[in-house]
Amino acid sequence: MLDIGVVTWVATVGLIVVLLTVDLVLAAVRPHRVGFGEATAWSVFYILVAVLFGVWFTLAHGGELGTEYFTGYLVEKSLSVDNLFVFVIIMTTFAVPEEHQHKVLTFGIVLALIMRAIFIALGATLISLFSFMFLLFGLLLIYTAVQLFRHRDEDPDVEDNVMVRASRRVLPVTDEYVDGRIVTRTDGRRMVTPLLIVLIAIGSVDLLFALDSIPAVFGITQEPYIVFTANAFALLGLRALYFLVKGLLDRLVYLSTGLSLILAFIGVKLILHWAHADISERVPEIPTLLSLGVIVVVLAVVTVASLVKTRRDPTAKAHPGSLRAHPSRPQDSADREGGR
Template identity: 80%
Template sequence: MLEIDTLTWVVTVGLILVLLAVDLVLAAVRPHKVGFAEATAWSVFYILVAVGFGVWMWTAHGSEFGTEYFAGYIVEKSLSVDNLFVFVIIMTTFAVPEEHQHKVLTFGIVLALVMRAIFIAVGATLLSLFSFMFLLFGLLLIFTAVQLFRHRNEDPDVENNAVVRTARRLLPLSTEYQGGRLFTRENGRRVGTPLLIVLVAIGGIDLLFALDSIPAVFGVTEEPFIVFAANAFALLGLRALFFLVKGLLDRLVYLSAGLAVILGFIGVKLILHWAHVDLSPDVPEIPTPLSLGVIIAILVVVTVASLLKTRRDPAAKAHPGSLRARRPNHEEDGGAR
């Protein structure tokens, strides 16, 4: 078991908060279109920070926990790329001006960190109290993998998201963006701007991704500190990565299928762990180094296959995948109800 003292927790959380504060200051004080060079520099910086933390984990706590951290980080980083797909769809659907995309992304990352911290605390508690939670988490991941693979060529229906529909019903909204404000006044009354709905949509998506990503990372490590750190460092680079790769995301045509395979693999790993603990020690487990190798291999194959596919067929376009079939709207189904 990994023993982490209070000081290490405080320093780690403090580092993450400092990096978040930098993002918030940049988004609020200097809203601007992020160029390729700036996005590249920040992406490299966040990757180096994450790798540096992993090296410290390896040297301070041993190769086993270091391997678990890197495996968890790679899982969360790959899932965060799929998260980027959905962010792009939300930005496009609601026509978010480029100068405000920085703010929306930072909000999404902060909210994702908060939600995942809550889920990590709850998940760690449940796993420590009830070993059958490994079985439930494993089944959840396998179900998610099947649904994602079935709908791998679809986009999530952002407009029909339950959270967005509820916000539209409850809140009076304007039709125009009012700078970076969430609320404005029209005809003497306070109304929300489209930016408010964008943030609501981001929040709903963050909740769904937290439900998937936390069981996934618990599949490679049971240590709450590693789970938190892997999630935090994977998410911190999301803003810069968005501006760096948003023009390349359409080329990763097999990413959703690859993520489905990874989630299914981790689901099987969790179920085997439960069976090993609760049923019989003779049930084999999948070691973390093997998990890390399988995950990296899947991502490499998916990336190479995607680039070859789009090179042969430039019209091919990637989709983030969905956990359910997209509901046809009034225009798509010719007015049918």
């Protein structure tokens, strides 16, 4: 078991809080359209922070744990790209002005970190108490993989979200964003702006992604510190990555298929680990280094195949996938037919 002292935990959380604070201050003080150059610089910065942390962690705790960190980081980073798909859909659906998208994304990342910290603590506790949680987590990931593969060519229906629909029914909502405010007063009446509905949509999406991503990274490592840092550093770069690649996301037509394969693979890994520990040591386990290799190969093949596909067929369009089917709108059906 990895022994991480209180000082290291405090320093790590402090670093993450400082980086998040910088993001929040930038979003609040200087709302603006984030350009390609700025997005590239921030993306490189956050990747370097994650890599440097991984190098330090490897030197301090050994190559095996370092491999677990980098594998977990890669898994969470790949899953976070699917987050970006949904964020793009939310921003488009609710017509969020570009100067306020920075604020929405930063809020979403903060909320995602809080939710995942809670799920990490809960997951680590359950695993330490009940070994069959590996089996349950494995089955959950395989179920998620199957659903994602079945609906890989669909987009989640954001406005059909239970929390969004309930908020619209209960709260008085303005038609305009009113300078990025969440609450405003119109004709003497206190109302919320569409920004609050967007934040609710982002929050509910964060919850769903946390339910999938935490079991996935526990399939790589059972060390809470590694699970937390892999999630945190993957999410910290999400805001910059959104502005960097949102124009390229439509070209990753096979990403959902690749993610479903990765989730299924990790699900099998978890079930084998449970069987090895609880049934028989003769049941083989999948080593972390092999997991890293499989994930890298899947992501590389998916990316290359997607770029080849969209180059040959410019009408092909990527979809983030959905965990359940939604009634197709006429325009959606037409878009899908055009993307084949």
